[in-house]
Amino acid sequence: xxxxxxxxxxxxxxxxxxxxxxxxxxxxxxxxxxxxxxxxxxxxxxxxxxxxxxxxxxxxxxxxxxxxxxxxxxxxxxxxxxxxxxxxxxxxxxxxxxxxxxxxxxxxxxxxxxxxxxxxxxxxxxxxxxxxxxxxxxxxxxxxxxxxxxxxxxxxxxxxxxxxxxxxxxxxxxxxxxxxxxxxxxxxxxxxxxxxxxx
Amino acid sequence: xxxxxxxxxxxxxxxxxxxxxxxxxxxxxxxxxxxxxxxxxxxxxxxxxxxxxxxxxxxxxxxxxxxxxxxxxxxxxxxxxxxxxxxxxxxxxxxxxxxxxxxxxxxxxxxxxxxxxxxxxxxxxxxxxxxxxxxxxxxxxxxxxxxxxxxxxxxxxxxxxxxxxxxxxxxxxxxxxxxxxxxxx
Numbered sequence: 176x177x178x179x180x181x182x183x184x185x186x187x188x189x190x191x192x193x194x195x196x197x198x199x200x201x202x203x204x205x206x207x208x209x210x211x212x213x214x215x216x217x218x219x220x221x222x223x224x225x226x227x228x229x230x231x232x233x234x235x236x237x238x239x240x241x242x243x244x245x246x247x248x249x250x251x252x253x254x255x256x257x258x259x260x261x262x263x264x265x266x267x268x269x270x271x272x273x274x275x276x277x278x279x280x281x282x283x284x285x286x287x288x289x290x291x292x293x294x295x296x297x298x299x300x301x302x303x304x305x306x307x308x309x310x311x312x313x314x315x316x317x318x319x320x321x322x323x324x325x326x327x328x329x330x331x332x333x334x335x336x337x338x339x340x341x342x343x344x345x346x347x348x349x350x351x352x353x354x355x356x357x358x359x360x361x362x363x364x365x366x367x368x369x370x371x372x373x374x
Numbered sequence: 375x376x377x378x379x380x381x382x383x384x385x386x387x388x389x390x391x392x393x394x395x396x397x398x399x400x401x402x403x404x405x406x407x408x409x410x411x412x413x414x415x416x417x418x419x420x421x422x423x424x425x426x427x428x429x430x431x432x433x434x435x436x437x438x439x440x441x442x443x444x445x446x447x448x449x450x451x452x453x454x455x456x457x458x459x460x461x462x463x464x465x466x467x468x469x470x471x472x473x474x475x476x477x478x479x480x481x482x483x484x485x486x487x488x489x490x491x492x493x494x495x496x497x498x499x500x501x502x503x504x505x506x507x508x509x510x511x512x513x514x515x516x517x518x519x520x521x522x523x524x525x526x527x528x529x530x531x532x533x534x535x536x537x538x539x540x541x542x543x544x545x546x547x548x549x550x551x552x553x554x555x556x557x558x559x
Contacts, residue, residue, distance in 0.1 A: 213500030247462025278431025304553020307527030339495025351393035361488015
């Protein structure tokens, strides 16, 4: 009887996360994710949206966008926003520490013998496989974000996405300017040209 | 002691001036760390860049750790890293509260509607760039530069992450194992 009662309560409760779990989630992501912010952010999404179900795809995309509007390390900014959303300001602090500790530890070790590290064939072989794996995870996670963004107002979203892709691919324009431009376009398009489209 | 303060302050300055993330931070590091106090040389900065491509984590954290350790040991590495994230911690705090309270406002939502597809476009750039850099030797697209261990890992992990909900650390660990397997075969 109590078993069923408990199950009933549990199933209506929003899933939650402990500080420990929050810390280890970010620690593990940053331990194995090569490459910069735009690689790490979809993998954060994979953990918190697909595996843990704590956030939805749209919330996560918003946090990634918000992270770009402030200076600093984009992956850490995103991590802190996720931490804040789930566990308040202490959560943000936990996410930040979990995010910077793995590269800090790895680089502390490597900085003492980085020449040997860069030329060791066994390490290089392992890193090669790991990078292939990170690429695969990134592909799967990015594809689901793409589907999520193309749910509403497809012509506008598709135009913006392809333009951003081409500018990012072909030029060295800073992400900060790109975001500034995209935000301005979004504002004018939906405020003045298409005010009938609801959020 | 003064050195630790200088490290903290310098990396806080870099942290608050670095808009856009990624390699955009390198000129700032050059200005505040190489040209100014001369904590590292230009060659070492280039080394950090190449090490960053091989090791996990954001490039700014890697650079802060490297510079801190070189000038003031492990504690220096920790202080420099903390410095680079402290300013954004407070900005995130403010931003999160403002967005939670006013995020539903129409004008903010209109801005977000411009930002969301842009983010996905930029993530696609990262995906294509990483694909090229990881699966081909020095990113040169041709049949002779294909890194077969990486391709094998890519295919196996792609199918695994489509079918299962395995943790990223497990998937990447498997990728590393595939790389090693190829080495010994």
